[in-house]
Each structure stands twice: as structure tokens, then as C-alpha cells.
Ligand code: HEM
């Protein structure tokens with residue numbers, strides 16, 4: 168976890184140097200704003216990981232000497248399949264058509280996305296099967 | 298515990314995943330509902346390749362138009378639509394999705410020993426968004442206004458509702474909003490997978506370089522794509538809700554679009570390139586029978602390229618007169634340093650190795666040469682005085698096509714390399730070699746005339762051009778080159794057909810490579826692994842298959858055999874070659890830091 172944190176913090180720190188340099192050299196606001204966005208993208212998650220890394224034991228994947236056995240057990244829930252991504256994608260597709268061709272695509276688009284979001288949530292509760 | 302004991306243990310173990318009992322669907326339903334990263338990865342690659350063929354056909358039509366100065370094959374409007382859609386399809390819908398949606402999706406979980414991506418259903422959604430977006434973009438051709446015609450960069454104010462009215466441009470915007478979200482989701486998924494689902498012992502500095510590159514690519518996606526998606530939403534609001542963010546008339550700033558676009562656009566260049574740097578870093582060691590030279594240097598170079606590339610967007614705007622020339626020039630030139638490190642490491646990996654010139658290896662060598670040309674001309678363009686001359690000429694077109702064709706060569710290498718893993722049978726190597734030469738010659742025959750045309754001042758994005766400028770013959774040469782390039786993809790399709798017709802079955806590790814994906818069967822089972830070898834270096838499968846090979850660990854890595862076993866006599870090829878190069882006897886080289 169520690170190296171993960173450091174990588175992100177490093178990127179954030181570098182972008183901080185760049186943004187400060189850019190701002191004082193150019194005075195251009197839009198680029199500076201976007202660079203600060205990049206700083207935050209590095210520092211926020213990086214800081215979070217680092218903060219956790221200090222508070223927990225290294226995981227098996229953080230330790231060079233970990234054995235395969237230590238990784239045994241339940242890793243997480245990995246559903247074999249689900250219809251809901253397709254349904255949500257269809258809704259998003261209709262949403263795209265609405266943007267380009269007319270607002271009458273909007274109700275079915277939002278409807279499908281809502282159904283899919285609900286479906287995916289209840290599916291997760293049941294443990295990931297279709 | 299010694300290595301051997303541990304190996305036996307690992308045989309006995311099966312990692313368990315929480316999956317509920319269920320009936321396996323089949324056929325179309327299976328594909329439509331699949332959340333398996335391997336299925337999604339293959340769908341991505343297939344879709345991206347189909348789109349590449351469509352975009353490529355458009356390119357060939359444009360080249361046909363340009364073989365004579367005043368061809369009337371296409372109207373000016375049609376030509377504008379074609380170059381816009383060609384560029385958009387290739388950049389947004391082919392190279393990127395092929396790399397981070399296709400290859401990364403398929404390979405990353407396998408290489409780190411994970412059962413799937415961290416968010417399988419989000420992963421499937423990414424694909425459906427990408428497919429939907431791609432269809433919407435193509436639908437632009439069927440609108441009354443025709444497809445978008447403002448170039449793949451959609452500069453304001455050309456892209457405003459007044460200058461580019463109609464549903465075609467809106468379809469273009471909608472498509473990119475969808476594919477933008479798709480990319481962001483994939484980015485989140487990749488980062489989470491790499492941070493949380495590595496096998497025990499797979500520390501960050503034991504991950505294959507491909508995985509490192511995909512991690513950094515994903516971080517770049519998260520930095521860059523939200524900017525593009527927001528900019529597109531602003532553009533849409535300008536066009537439909539009278540927002541005037543990018544139009545002077547309502548108090549907006551047109552050049553803001555360029556700032557936003559290129560803040561995404563240059564990192565995007567490396568979002569496209571880094572995955573293929575990773576591919577090359579897998580293939581070269583596999584066919585040189587050596588570990589990668591300078592592992593940590595590679596990781597650092599990747600990070601440096603990514604960080605620097607976020608601060609160079611202004612080099613696309615030198616001629617606007619409103620960017621800080623020295624800043625962007627300096628930052629752009631600095632990227633040459635980490636890129637150079639990579640080149641040295643690739644060459645040093647091949648140096649003294651037992652190289653076999655298989656198709657993937659040839660493609661990688663083609664990549665090295667082509668990318669070098671593209672990178673060096675990029676250095677020229679990063680110098681404002683040169684760029685003032687070259688901007689918007691065919692020189693720029695040649696520069697970025699060199700770069701992107703290099704990526705295409707690497708993509709072909711990746712397909713030949715991972716095909717046996719993905720399908721369980723090989724692509725024919727002889728036809729592959731023919732394809733390589735046709736592709737490589739075709740690319741250079743296209744791009745070199747373009748460089749010269751650019752130096753002679755031919756502007757880009759024109760459908761007709763002046764007589765008597767000396768441009769005609771070079772244009773014919775470029776068209777011939779483009780046709781040869783096109784031919785190479787027909788050879789590829791033919792190869793798929795012939796290899797499929799007479800399948801040669803592939804074992805789990807056909808190339809004797811070292812990374813984890815070669816440990817599981819070809820193709821891998823659902824959830825990828827039934828067992829995992831001990832991971833003691835960045836080449837766990839090599840260590841497993843070559844237990845008596847001398848432990849020459851990659852720099853800074855501890856050796857798998859360091860646990861009290863003395864090195865043997867150096868009977869493997871690498872150790873001998875190394876000795877032949879004049880370094881002290883292998884095993885006492887001091888590279889084995891942990892012993
Ligand atoms: C060594 C690194 C590179 C440098 C220094 C560099 C530099 C440049 C510069 C200065 C331009 C602007 C030229 C102009 O419009 O006048 C440019 C254009 C371009 N480059 Fe690169 N480049 C590099 C690598 C790449 C890579 C890796 C890619 C793609 C994967 C790429 C793709 C492009 C594209 C698409 C354009 C054209 C943009 C347009 O339509 O105006 N470049 N490059």
C-alpha cells in the first residue's frame with residue numbers, strides 16, 4: 168500500500184511544482200486550474216493510501232516473501248455475468264441519440280438507466296448472480 | 298522455506314473466489330451478459346479493429362483524391378467529413394480503446410494473478426458505452442448535415458452552432474461524451490485492480506512493466522479525460538443553450554477550447570503510447586531470453602513521461618500567439634530524456650540476448666525504428682521557430698503518423714504475441730513476417746513523402762492543391778505507400794482465416810516467457826488461475842520453469858534462488874552471453890543483491 172501511495176503523491180508533488188511555475192511564469196488561469204486538478208488527483212488518493220499504509224500490516228501483495236497460501240480465501244465477489252451493464256449501456260446510447268437527434272429519446276434513456284441502476288444494486292445485495 | 302517446498306505447496310492450493318452457484322448461459326446471451334475481463338477485452342479488440350478498418354478505408358479514399366491535383370472524386374465538404382471522421386475514429390475509437398480497453402483488460406488481471414478486474418460489471422458497462430458511442434459517431438454520416446467536418450480537434454469557433462450546424466456534429470459530441478465516460482471507468486477499474494488484486498508476493502516492483510505502464514496510463518486517463526468530457530459538455534451547451542463559453546460574441550474565449558482540448562490531447566498521446574511501450578517491454582525480453590534491462594529505470598521513465606506530458610499541451614498552440622513558448626518548449630524537450638532511457642533499455646535488453654526473430658519481435662523492432670523517427674521529429678516541432686514553419690503542414694501529419702503507426706506495429710506485435718493465449722492456437726508466423734514487411738515498407742513509403750511535402754510547404758487538410766509546386770509526384774508516392782499499408786491488413790485478415798482453418802494448438806507458455814499469464818492454460822479458465830507459482834521476482838513463471846538457471850535477477854530484485862542455494866554453473870544462455878560480454882562470471886556479478 169505504501170508504494171501505491173508514494174507513486175500518487177509523487178505525481179501530485181511534481182504537478183504542484185509545475186503548476187506553481189506555470190502560474191507565476193504565464194499567469195494563465197485555465198491551464199493553472201487544470202494543473203491544480205492534476206495535483207489534487209495525485210495528492211488526495213495518494214495521501215489516503217499512505218495514511219492507511221501507516222496504519223495496517225502490509226498485505227501479502229506488499230510483502231516480497233509472502234507465500235501463495237497467504238492469498239487463499241475469499242478475495243471478493245466476481246459475478247459471472249450480469250444483464251444490467253448492457254441495459255445501462257442501452258440507456259446511455261439512447262441518451263447520446265437524444266443529445267444528437269432529439270429530446271424524445273430522453274424518457275426511454277433515463278428509464279433504462281434507472282432500471283439498470285436499481286437492478287445492479289439489488290443484484291449486488293444478492294451476491295452477484297444474474 | 299526453500300523454493301522447492303514452496304512450489305509443491307502451491308500446487309496443492311486453489312484460491313477461492315466468492316461466486317454463487319449458477320447456470321452458465323451460452324451463445325449470444327453469454328456474450329451480452331458477460332462480465333469476464335477476457336471476454337470484454339476480446340470484444341474491445343475486435344470492435345477497435347473493425348473501426349480501424351473503417352477508418353483505414355476512409356484514409357485510402359482520401360489518398361485516392363490526392364493522387365491528382367484537382368481530383369473531383371470527392372467534394373470539398375466530403376473531404377472535410379472524411380478527414381474529421383478518419384482522425385476521430387483512429388484516435389478516439391481505435392488506438393485508445395484497443396490499448397486500455399482491449400489489451401490491458403485482457404492482460405493486466407492475468408499478469409498480476411487476479412481472477413478478474415476489480416469491478417467486472419463496470420467493466421462491461423465501459424464496453425457498452427464504447428460500442429454505443431462508436432455507433433453514434435458513425436451515425437453522423439446518415440444525418441442531413443453529414444458527419445462532423447471540423448477536424449478531430451473541433452476548434453472553436455468553427456465548431457459552433459453557426460459555423461457547423463446540424464445533427465452530425467452533435468452526434469460527434471455525444472459519441473465522445475459516451476466514450477469519455479467509458480475511458481474514465483476503465484481507468485478507475487485498472488487502478489483499483491492493480492492496487493488491490495495482485496497475487497501474494499507480487500509487490501509493486503515485481504509487476505511486469507506492462508502492468509506498470511497500464512497503471513500510469515490509467516492515472517493519466519483520470520487526469521486528462523474529465524477535462525475533455527467537461528469541454529465537450531461546454532461545447533454542447535454553447536451550441537444548444539446559448540452559453541457563449543467559446544464564442545467572442547457573448548463574452549467567451551475561443552482559445553479556451555484549445556487549452557482544454559490539448560490539456561487532454563497531449564496526455565492522450567501518451568495514453569495511447571504508454572500501453573504499447575509496455576507491450577514492447579514484454580515482447581523484447583521474451584524473445585531475447587533475458588530479463589528486461591533496467592527495470593526500475595523503466596518504471597521511473599514511465600512515471601516521468603506521464604508527469605511531464607501533463608505540462609506540454611501548449612506545444613500544439615505555439616502559433617496561436619497566446620501561450621508561453623519557452624515553458625512548453627522546455628517541458629516538451631524534457632520528455633526526450635525518459636523516452637531515451639526507454640530506448641536504451643530496450644536496446645540493452647536485446648544486446649547479447651539470444652534473439653529469435655518471430656513476428657512479434659519484428660513488429661517491436663519496427664516499432665523502435667518508426668517511433669524513433671516520430672519522436673525525433675516531435676523534438677523539431679517542439680522548438681517554436683521550427684514549428685512556426687511546420688505547423689499545419691504535412692510535416693506535422695508525418696510526425697504524428699510515424700508515432701501512431703509505430704503504435705500500430707506494436708499492436709500487431711501484441712496480437713501475434715498474446716493470440717495463442719487468447720484463443721489457444723497460433724497465428725501463422727510466416728504470413729506474419731510477410732505482413733510485417735508489407736506494413737513496415739508501406740508505413741515508410743507513406744510517411745517519408747509526407748515529411749518532404751511538409752518541408753516543401755504543402756498544407757494539411759486540403760482536398761485540392763496547386764499545380765507546379767512539385768507536390769504531385771510525392772503525393773502519388775504517398776498514395777502508393779498507403780495502399781501497401783492497407784494491403785498489410787488484408788494479409789492480417791487472411792492470416793487469421795488460414796490459421797483458424799488449420800489450427801496449430803498452443804501450449805500454456807508457447808514463448809517460454811516469464812510473466813504470470815503464461816502460467817495458466819491457453820485460453821485461461823473462468824477466473825483465470827487454478828494455481829499460482831510462488832512470486833519471487835518479476836518473472837515468476839521463468840523462475841518456476843527454469844529452477845536451475847542462474848539467478849540473474851533484474852536490477853534491485855531479489856533472486857528466487859537466493860535462499861541459501863549456491864548458483865550453478867551458468868548453463869543457461871543468458872549467463873554465458875553475459876560472460877562473453879566481458880562481465881565477471883555470472884552469479885558473482887553482484888547483480889544478485891539479496892544474496
Ligand atoms: C517525443 C515526444 C513528442 C513530441 C516532442 C511531440 C511534439 C509535437 C508537437 C510540437 C506537435 C504540434 C505540431 C503542430 O501542430 O505544429 C505535435 C503534433 C502531434 N503529435 Fe506529437 N510529439 C511527441 C510524441 C507524440 C506521440 C507519442 C503521439 C501519439 C501517440 C503524438 C501525436 C501527435 C498528434 C496527433 C499531433 C497532431 C495534432 C494536430 O492535429 O494538430 N506525438 N507533436
Ligand SMILES: [Cu+2]
Pocket residue numbers: 562563566609610612613
Ligand atoms: Cu503534443
